[in-house]
Structures are given as C-alpha cells and as structure tokens.
Amino acid sequence: ITVFYHLCVCVVLSAFRSICGEDGISLGEAVREQHGKDESVHRCCPPDVVVFPHCVEEVSALAKVCHNHHLPIIPFGTGTGLEGGVGALKGGVCFSLRNMDQVLDLHQEDFDVTVEPGVTRKALNAYLRETGLWFPVDPGADASLCGMAATSASGTNAVRYGTMRENVLNLEVVLADGTIIHTAGKGRRPRKTSAGYNLTNLFVGSEGTLGIITKSTLRLYGIPEAMVSAVCSFPSVQAAVDSTVQVLQAGVPIARIEFLDEVMIDACNRFSSLSYPVTPTLFLEFHGSERSVEEQVNLTEDITQSNGGSDFQWARDAETRNSLWKARHDAWYAALALRPGCKAYSTDVCVPLSRLPQIIVETKEDLMENRLTGPIAGHVGDGNFHCLMVVDPSDPEEQHRVHLFTERLARRALAMDGTCTGEHGVGLGKRALLCEEVGHTAINVMQGLKDALDPKNLMNPGKVLKEITNTVF
Ligand SMILES: Cc1cc2nc3c(=O)[nH]c(=O)nc-3n(C[C@H](O)[C@H](O)[C@H](O)COP(=O)(O)OP(=O)(O)OC[C@H]3O[C@@H](n4cnc5c(N)ncnc54)[C@H](O)[C@@H]3O)c2cc1C
Numbered sequence: 171i172t173v174f175y176h177l178c179v180c181v182v183l184s185a186f187r188s189i190c191g192e193d194g195i196s197l198g199e200a201v202r203e204q205h206g207k208d209e210s211v212h213r214c215c216p217p218d219v220v221v222f223p224h225c226v227e228e229v230s231a232l233a234k235v236c237h238n239h240h241l242p243i244i245p246f247g248t249g250t251g252l253e254g255g256v257g258a259l260k261g262g263v264c265f266s267l268r269n270m271d272q273v274l275d276l277h278q279e280d281f282d283v284t285v286e287p288g289v290t291r292k293a294l295n296a297y298l299r300e301t302g303l304w305f306p307v308d309p310g311a312d313a314s315l316c317g318m319a320a321t322s323a324s325g326t327n328a329v330r331y332g333t334m335r336e337n338v339l340n341l342e343v344v345l346a347d348g349t350i351i352h353t354a355g356k357g358r359r360p361r362k363t364s365a366g367y368n369l370t371n372l373f374v375g376s377e378g379t380l381g382i383i384t385k386s387t388l389r390l391y392g393i394p395e396a397m398v399s400a401v402c403s404f405p406s407v408q409a410a411v412d413s414t415v416q417v418l419q420a421g422v423p424i425a426r427i428e429f430l431d432e433v434m435i436d437a438c439n440r441f442s443s444l445s446y447p448v449t450p451t452l453f454l455e456f457h458g459s460e461r462s463v464e465e466q467v468n469l470t471e472d473i474t475q476s477n478g479g480s481d482f483q484w485a486r487d488a489e490t491r492n493s494l495w496k497a498r499h500d501a502w503y504a505a506l507a508l509r510p511g512c513k514a515y516s517t518d519v520c521v522p523l524s525r526l527p528q529i530i531v532e533t534k535e536d537l538m539e540n541r542l543t544g545p546i547a548g549h550v551g552d553g554n555f556h557c558l559m560v561v562d563p564s565d566p567e568e569q570h571r572v573h574l575f576t577e578r579l580a581r582r583a584l585a586m587d588g589t590c591t592g593e594h595g596v597g598l599g600k601r602a603l604l605c606e607e608v609g610h611t612a613i614n615v616m617q618g619l620k621d622a623l624d625p626k627n628l629m630n631p632g633k634v635l636k637e638i639t640n641t642v643f
Pocket residue numbers: 208209244245246247248249250251252254255256267287308309310311313314315316317318319320321322323324325326377378379381382383384502593594630633
C-alpha cells in the first residue's frame with residue numbers, strides 16, 4: 171500500500187507541476203498551515219498541498235487530476251471567513267486563487283463588471299475610483315469577491331444595496347471533475363431573465379461545496395452625489411431598535427443603520443479613541459441627491475427623537491465619515507481588546523425586523539445571566555446582529571457556557587422565523603442547525619443537488635451538509 175501510495179503522490183505532484191509550474195505548488199508546512207484555517211476559532215486543518223493556478227484552464231486541469239485520484243478540493247479566497255470553511259478536514263488539495271487577480275470586462279454604461287477570484291472588494295473599488303461607480307457590498311474585511319459570493323456575504327450596506335445574492339449576475343464555475351460552466355450562459359449579463367433554473371443563486375452561498383468559482387459578474391452602482399453619516403445615542407436597546415424598525419417602515423432608503431450596544435460602544439471608544447456616550451447607539455448613513463439626503467435625515471431625526479434619541483452627531487466630510495466607519499469595522503478587534511489573550515467568536519442570527527427588539531433584549535438578559543462577554547453589533551436594518559463572544563481559550567468551562575449560549579441564541583432566532591446565519595455561512599459549526607432550520611426534506615434535496623454536481627464528494631467535504639458516513643466532528 172505504501173509503495174502504491176508514494177507512487178500516486180509522485181504522479182499527482184508531477185501532474186500538478188506540469189499544469190501550473192514549479193512555483194504554482196507548495197508543500198511547505200507554513201504555507202499549508204496558513205491555508206488550513208480562517209479567522210474563526212475552528213482549529214487549523216492543513217491541506218496536503220496548496221496549488222496556485224493562474225487561469226481557469228489550470229483550475230480545470232488540476233481538478234481533473236484530483237478527480238481521477240479521489241482527492242478533496244478546498245477553494246481558498248482570502249481566508250477571512252468566520253465559520254471554519256477552509257479547513258481540510260480530510261486533507262487534500264487547497265486551491266488558492268490569489269494569482270487570478272484581474273478585473274475583466276468593465277461595462278460602465280451597463281453598471282457591471284467581471285472579476286477573477288483573487289480580486290478583493292477594496293482592489294475592485296480602487297480600480298473603479300475614476301469611473302464614478304462602486305461595488306457596495308462590504309463585509310468589513312478585505313475579502314475576495316468570489317469568496318464573498320461563496321459565503322453569500324453582506325455587511326453594513328446591505329439594507330440599501332442588497333447582499334451578494336442580489337448583486338451577482340453570472341458565475342464561471344469549475345466542477346469537481348474539471349467541467350467549466352457559466353451559470354447564466356457564457357458572457358451573459360442581462361439585468362433580468364426568466365430563463366430556466368437559477369444556477370447562479372445555487373452557487374452563491376455554496377461555500378466551496380459545489381464547485382470552484384473562477385469568475386463573478388457583479389452589479390455596480392453610481393457613487394451617490396451626497397453622503398452623510400450620523401451617530402445617535404439612545405436611552406435603551408428597545409428605543410434604538412424601535413427607531414430602526416420605524417425608519418424602515420417609513421420607507422427611508424437608508425444606506426447603513428448599525429446598532430452597537432453600550433458594551434460595544436465602550437469597547438470602540440477605547441480601541442479607536444472616540445468619546446461617544448456609553449449607551450445603545452446607532453451609526454447611520456444616508457446616500458442620494460443633496461435634497462433627498464436632507465429629507466431622509468429630517469424624517470429619521472423626527473423618528474429617533476420621538477424614541478428619546480439624542481441629537482445627531484454629524485460626520486459630513488469624507489475623513490470624519492471614514493473614521494466613523496473604520497471604528498465600526500474595527501469592532502471585532504475592539505471586542506478582542508476588552509480581554510487581551512482571548513479569542514473571539516461571532517454569532518450571526520437574523521430575524522424578521524418586527525422580532526428584532528425582542529430577540530436583542532432577551533439575548534442581552536441571557537448574556538448577563540450567564541456572565542458572558544458578548545458586545546453586540548448589528549446590521550439591524552436587515553434584522554441581523556452579532557454577539558462578539560470573547561472567550562478565554564484556556565477555560566473549557568467558559569467555552570462550554572459560550573457554546574450553550576450560541577445554541578440557545580440560534581434556536582431563539584429559529585423560533586422567531588429567522589435563520590442561524592445571516593451572512594457568515596454554515597461552515598463546520600452550524601451543520602446541525604441548518605437541518606433544524608430547513609427541515610429534513612429540504613436537506614435531502616440539498617444533498618441530492620450535491621450528489622448530482624459532486625458525486626465523489628470531493629468539493630470541500632464535511633462543510634455545510636453533514637456527511638452520512640465519515641463523521642469527522
Ligand atoms: C473582522 C471581520 C469582519 C467581518 N465582517 C463580516 C460582515 O460584516 N459580513 C460578512 O458577510 N462577513 C464578514 N466577515 C467574514 C468574511 O469576510 C466573509 O465570510 C467573506 O465572504 C470571506 O471571503 P474570503 O475570500 O476570505 O473567503 P475564505 O475565508 O477564503 O473562504 C470562505 C469559504 O468560501 C469558500 N471559497 C472561497 N473562495 C471561493 C471560490 N473562489 N470558489 C468557491 N468557494 C470559495 C471557501 O472554501 C470557504 O468555504 C468578517 C470577517 C472578519 C475577519
């Protein structure tokens with residue numbers, strides 16, 4: 171067996187080298203470790219080898235070799251995921267896509283662009299700077315856009331511009347056996363279509379379990395004429411969240427409405443040297459023409475004041491706005507700084523808007539009762555919020571309490587007709603919750619789709635769906 175195994179390894183490695191060259195493959199321990207984990211608390215599972223293809227033909231040829239030798243394939247974007255998506259649970263081959271980093275086919279007049287999988291959202295927006303266009307989906311981290319499609323990411327702008335799901339028009343995908351497909355037909359980018367099943371949507375949120383995304387065609391937006399940001403403090407969580415619900419019910423096309431509880435704002439004040447009042451707070455942003463922004467602001471201020479909110483603190487110039495949003499995006503690191511040496515785990519539930527006040531209030535009570543540090547930051551305009559759980563990695567008892575808390579929170583969201591993950595994905599830790607969420611019949615349909623596209627179960631095995639035989643965890 172060993173001789174045969176070594177022979178296979180040699181055959182596979184030399185096939186990989188002939189496809190993407192000597193520097194297109196790495197067996198080094200440091201490189202493998204770096205590709206075996208993301209930003210989550212899940213332990214590192216390094217792949218056996220990392221390949222760095224340069225084009226879709228190389229991705230396809232590499233996949234064919236893996237397919238012939240039954241080797242797992244794990245796509246890797248920028249590794250900023252929060253659910254353990256890139257770990258090589260059964261070893262195998264990590265496909266790092268960072269060498270494919272070209273922006274292709276910008277159609278300014280049609281508001282769309284196609285990107286390779288190594289292009290990050292900041293790189294795309296830098297590329298677009300002179301055009302008056304931008305891509306608004308913004309998870310904070312500088313993630314790859316195809317990785318964002320793979321996890322159905324969103325972030326602070328989704329309340330106005332939608333998530334990756336609303337903003338991907340077409341995908342080029344390499345399947346486990348090397349077949350290259352274009353989910354909406356090669357080169358197509360209509361704004362709407364009624365043509366057949368929506369394969370694009372099937373791959374959005376598939377977390378590398380159905381195929382390797384090698385191109386995404388994305389919607390773009392005009393940079394608004396006016397943008398103003400504001401901060402408003404509230405006497406209670408209920409008042410802040412009620413204001414959010416009322417602003418949306420009033421039809422204000424708000425671009426960002428982010429909630430921070432008093433623990434979170436305190437952490438942000440310390441971490442980013444700010445001095446906002448330590449009470450539940452909303453960070454807001456309005457986009458539009460000068461006049462429309464003024465109208466939106468007037469209406470929103472009326473609503474917040476009727477709920478006991480403070481006067482708005484303004485951020486009108488780009489510099490102040492950027493420092494405000496930087497503070498928000500640094501919330502993760504601000505939370506970690508509350509307890510040096512600890513690790514962070516972010517919960518990610520999402521509920522219908524009307525249930526938001528109740529779930530946040532109950533969750534805060536639960537945190538208090540169980541003596542847990544979990545500052546709350548939320549994309550509340552979408553009904554999505556995160557408890558950034560700061561946990562001592564050397565305290566198993568505390569880890570256990572956090573685990574029970576996160577399960578209770580997810581079930582509370584399910585009981586309120588919501589979801590266990592608004593934007594981070596299922597990855598490793600939420601596979602059982604996914605079954606509870608969609609039910610066994612829907613899970614069976616998902617498994618059927620997986621079997622049809624990847625009959626040998628090579629694509630990122632052990633993620634999203636529970637494996638029927640090989641239980642690794
Ligand atoms: C500080 C911080 C804040 C964050 N805030 C947010 C937030 O507000 N909203 C949000 O949605 N997310 C957030 N995230 C999570 C993360 O940025 C997103 O999940 C992002 O979409 C991951 O992209 P990536 O390229 O880093 O993917 P990776 O971590 O490399 O991979 C994630 C998953 O996608 C798969 N994958 C990656 N690329 C491809 C591809 N080309 N084809 C097929 N599968 C692929 C991987 O196999 C894996 O399963 C945050 C992360 C951090 C560290």
